[in-house]
Amino acid sequence: MNQFKKPETKSCPNILFVSTFQAQFIESDFEILKEKFKVTKLSGNGLIHVLRLMLACFKHDIAFCWFASTYSSIVTLIMRTLHKKSIIVIGGVDIAKDEKLKYGIWINPWKALLVKQAIKLASVVIVQSEEINKRVKMLANYDGKNIIILPTAYDTNFWQISDKPKLNYILTVALCNDKKRLLIKGIDILLRTAEILSDFSFIIIGINDKVIKGWNIPSNVQVISAMERKSLLKYYQEAKIYCQPSRHEGMSNSLCEAMLCGCIPVATDVGATRSVLNNTGFLVKPEDPAELARALKLAMELKADMSSIRKQVEKYTIVYRKEKLTEIIFSL
Structure with missing residues (x-):
């Protein structure tokens, strides 16, 4: 899945945007998507959040989930059952497995099983680099045919070199x-x-x-x-x-x-x-x-x-990520 082109006749999908917490990089993707699509954001955790997510799956065409988690696994499974599409964006904690620090979702056997299935069932899994691509395929023990490499975007207009010496x-x-x-x-x-x-x-x-x-x-x-x-x-x-x-x-x-x-x-x-x-x-x-x-x-x-x-970094623009996310969504 290397090239994505917007079909001329495809209608604009309703997107369910899922995250367990708020962060600038997550908010950036939400802002990107809502410029072109109808987007509902659900952020949180706990049983009530799970119920909200389950109900929302019936009302949306595509689920866009930040991080591979137990929540995204539930959403992905429901969307697959409903013959709908889902996207999982891999971050950092969802590729960690550190027994010593007790860090990463993969150290918990039943959570690891859920996340493994979610990654395999997702229509698209977005990773930030080739290193993370290899890591996801190793942890989930699969061929990674649904993986797309797309780096995170940065505000290159804001983060600028100063005229003053370092x-x-x-x-x-x-x-x-x-x-x-x-x-x-x-x-x-x-x-x-x-x-x-x-x-x-x-x-x-x-x-x-x-x-x-x-x-x-x-x-x-x-x-x-x-x-x-x-x-x-x-x-x-x-x-x-x-x-x-x-x-x-x-x-x-x-x-x-x-x-x-x-x-x-x-x-x-x-x-x-x-x-x-x-x-x-x-x-x-x-x-x-x-x-x-x-x-x-x-x-x-x-x-x-x-x-x-x-x-090395200024190529990772918000404009580029917006273009690629739009192509991915219209390709589904």
Whole structure:
């Protein structure tokens, strides 16, 4: 399924937009779809949400589900039974299986079975990169014939390189409201790396003060709470290096936003990160502070080619995603 063209005679379908929580990247797809289609958004969890989803399936032509979950599995099964179409967009947690951190839907046997069937039954499964494509096929143990690779979109007009020179500090952005999230995002690894690179300055944005309380924060690390994107833009534009030390990722929004602002990327080889960097910056093994420190040191010595770094991501525009999502939906 590589080419999608809008049939001239096909009517505009009603779309059920499903998610378990709100996030900017999810909202972006909702805004894209509602420009061209009649879209009903249902976001939530629990038994009442399940009942709402089940009833909504009867009233809509296509279900568009963000994340492979127990909720999307129910929706996909009902839509298939009703001879209707469904789309599942794979994120990050839905390709994770980390027994040690107890992270990812695949560590639960019955949820894994539901998600596996949902992926196979869906009319289309959208993934963000070839790495995630392979991961989904491995976890679901199938040929992946319904998979389409379509990267997440970014506001390339907002995330811009500044005219001001870069400052020599290392930036990490990770929304962390609990200890597990800190570990998923590799913040513990980053702090150990900062101890090695005691002459370097680090700024970490997005961590709740209560979560980090009691942790040993090196003196060269500044921790800042989450902020609106207008405030965040300044840090992306200032920082010479963006570091993503994650143990797990899908296609990291923060990494892509930082690259759009010309930051040299230093990131762990997880999720879609290899495709995002595409031989730009430094790719390292996860959970290795020494290797991460070496890469950051090398990055700090470079003169950043900000335009080349930006070009790796600026192709992932909202216009492109809108065009492709429209083609996919009209192809069903």
